[in-house]
Each structure stands twice: as C-alpha cells, then as structure tokens.
Amino acid sequence: MPEKKIVLRNCGVINPKDITTYLDRDGFKALEKALVKLTSEQVIEEVKASGLRGRGGAGFPCGLKWEFARKAPGDEKYVIGNADEGEVGTFKDRYILENDPFTLIEAMAIAGYAIGAKQGYIYLRAEYHYLLDPLEKAISQARKKGFLKHFDIEIRQGAGAYVCGEETALMDSIEGRRGEVRYRPPFPPTKGLWGKPTIINNVETLMNIPQIILNGAGWFSQMGTEKSKGTKVFSVSGDVGKPGVYELVLGSRLKELVEDLALAEKVRVVQVGGATGRIIPYAMIDTPLSFETILGAGAVTVFDESRDIIDIVYRTMEFLAEESCGKCTPCREGTEAMVEILERFRQGKGSEKEIAVLEELASTMSSASLCGLGQAAPIPVMDSLEHFRDDYDNRIQQS
C-alpha cells in the first residue's frame, strides 16, 4: 500500500512560523465548519464514524472517548494534547510539532467544542523544550486571528519521565505531583484532570481531526483495514539507510516500510512499538502494520544480522526498570528482576530454571500491573523467547 499524507500533509509545505501559510491550505476551515454547521454531537458522530483510533499505542476509539466526556456531567472539562513522546525510537510528534503546529491547535479547538471544554493543555516533554517557544508563538497567532475565542490552550512542560506519557500519570504531573499512574475506574472522560471530565489524545490522533471534519468520515474510513482506519506515521531508526518519518496507509506491510522506504539490508529483527512493543524476526517481515497485528505508537527500530538479541532485550528492560513509576509491585519489582536475569544471560551465565522464572514473572506483570508500562514490559522477553530461544539456550552456563 502506498504512502499517503493526511497527518503530514502540511509538513514541509507550510511555514510553521506563519499562520497565513496554514490558512492558504484550508487552515481553520474545519473549525469553522464545526462551529457554524455542526452541533457538538454531530462532530462526535463524524469522528466515531471515521473509525479513528488512538495513535499513542493503546488504539482506543477516539470518538467514543469524546462521547464519554461530552455526556459526563459537569461544566468544567478539559482537552489534553499528549506531546510527551517518550517511547524509545519515536520522534514523529517532534517532527509534526516542528513542521505543523497549527493543525494540532485547530484539532484541539474542535475537540473542545465537541466535548464542551473551554481549556486545553499541551503537555510537552522536557526533552522538547526547544519546541516550547515556536509552539507558543503558533498559539498566539491563532489567538490573534480569533480562532481561540471559545477555547484556549496552555502548554505545560514535563520534567523527564517516560511514564508521564501514560494518560493518568500525565494528569498527575500537570497537577504538580509525581507522575504516578492512577487506579481506573474512574476513567479520565468522567474524572480526569483536577477530577473533571477530560479527554487526552496523542498529537498524531488529533492531527487527523480537521481532515475528517472537512472530508467526512466516509472518506477517512475507506483507507486502511477493517479495524484500523486511515494512516499511521512511523518513526524508523537503527540499521537503515534512510531513517526518518514515514506515513503509510494502515495495513501496509512492515517490509515495505523497512526495506523499500527506509532502505534496510540484512535485517535480523525489527522492534515495532518501542520498549513495550513487539520483537519481529525477519521471517515475519511481511506482517501488516495495523491494530489487528502490530503497531504501538509507530516506533520501528531495525537491527541487522550483526546484532545480539539478548542485548537488545536487556537494554529494553533496563530502560523500563528505570522508568517504572514504582507505584505497583508487579512492574517495579518485575522489571528489576528481569534485568538481573537478562544480565546473567548476557554474560553467558543463565540457567534453564531462570527461563521459567522469566515466564512466571511475565504472566504476573502482564495481568496485575496498573498500566500499560508494566503490562507490556514482558512482551520483548516473551517474543524473543518465542522466536530466538536458541540465543537464550546458548547463554546457559555450562558447568
């Protein structure tokens, strides 16, 4: 399937410092259409009918989330644009914010109208501090042009914590606390930021909204697979000739992205979805990229035949152990225990028994952790055990 630019349609085309170049590309026409021609309910119906799902990794239906927040009782509601892009190997939101901040602003204003919110926040990761000034200038231009009369946007900065990309940890962080995950229910659309109904969407999810409102749900839902509509933006890095950001229709094959576009050669394994993503051996390179198969937030890290699988999994687990918020035991202790075991395998001092321990830990972590970090942390271990068992067996200490 071909490359198709919906999310990235303005990137490299408009001047991100000049709102008039955005207006020349139908900028803020979708907001105008929503405000003048559509009721809030109709906006939500359109988003629901489009089949748009969350692009941050979890894939929750966007319109449904909006509907929950719309129907939740309360006058004070919030919209959050999640720009805490921390997944290892992901840089698509950075690219979007650098090249087209206006579409995000317009999308958030539409979301505010849809759910009945007057205030929005963009939560920007600390590592992207250099984007703060250009983003603020973009918001201020939109304000001056009168596009933010019914709804305003403030930027809040993170301070370095991967887990704050998780929706409830992010809200705790905006509220000025440790970014620890909340127990759910209640879910954010009924009780979110400061206890008020809140929708939180990934930057890329929001980028689809103006085009859906302008062109209709039918146009959008023609693209993709049965359960994965539209496109996905992928961040490709590692052992490739052309690292970068690529937008493909959902259902496109991993091979097309990695070999045809990013020019990878002699691929051994591809990590799709970053630290909490899947480990895909080259034999499965024809797998389609979709919510039904593999996707995550679209981080695609390519490893060639010279790379050591155990080392990849060890580094991944080391990252997760560092970034675990520490609130729940399965994640806090499980990731640490896995790091210790993987370290022994890395040094050729593993044991058969410890493979069983890894499997047992994985089962507890995936079922009992509070959030996606702990639930998905064992995936790289289990995937690598499934596809690269020999690599583990070769590192069992021979006494």
Added chain:
Amino acid sequence: MSKTGEGISAQSQEDRDLLVLLEKAQSRFSYLSQEAIAELAASLGLSISEVYGVATFYSFLSTKPQGRNVIRICKSLPCLLKDAQTIIESVEKAIGIKPGETTPDGKFSFELTNCIGACDKAPAMMINNDVHRDLTPKKIAQILKGYE
C-alpha cells in the same frame, strides 16, 4: 522570605502548580536545595516529603548542585546502534569526568539519559535545552567550546 526562596514561592491561586514552581526554581538556582524545597512546601501548605517526592521523581530536576551546563547523552537503543558509546567516551575524555559527575570548575555536569526523540539523527545528546545530532567524536570538542 529567605534569599533562596525569594520569588519562587507561590504568589497566587493561579501560581500554585508545584511542578511549574520547581522547574522555575531549578532554572534560577540550577538545583533544588533542601532550603528551597522546605520553603516551597511551607508556602504551598504541603509536607516537605511531598515536595521532595516530586523533586526526585523527574530526571530533569536535581536535588544536588549541578554544573552550569548539563550534558545528557542518549543511551537508548537507536543511539547505541549508532555508536553512542564512542560519544560517551569522547565526552569523558574531553572533560575528564564520568557520567553522574560534575567537573571541579562547575562548568559541566554529565549524565546519560533515555531516548530524547532524535533517533533519526543518532547519536544525539542534549546540552541544557539544545539538542546536538549526528554526533561524531570529532565534533565533540567544537560543540563543548560553545558553552561557558
């Protein structure tokens, strides 16, 4: 109000966001001292442990004195694949300290950090809020010269 706390405490209802205040205090004093933490806690009506808990949760906040410039080299997989290790070694050699340390003259603190979202231009590092991409050992000396 003491010298450390001046201007960093909450002034109004709108300005009671702890994380924002901690970020402001850190950018002003380069780190969050025990005194600053205690003062913020008192002005917000929070316990010291709560403020300390937030200050130590985030990797960009520091409760220890830091150098005037903080170097953070990315140690996540996409950068490691592009020889981040040689960049780490080049910086160690250039400023004579290991990750986790600060130079005796207080010019640089040196840390390793997780993915900074510059994987398409790996290896990469941050110095303060600047991102330096496509690094090679040769580039290091020139980049470091740009910081006082």
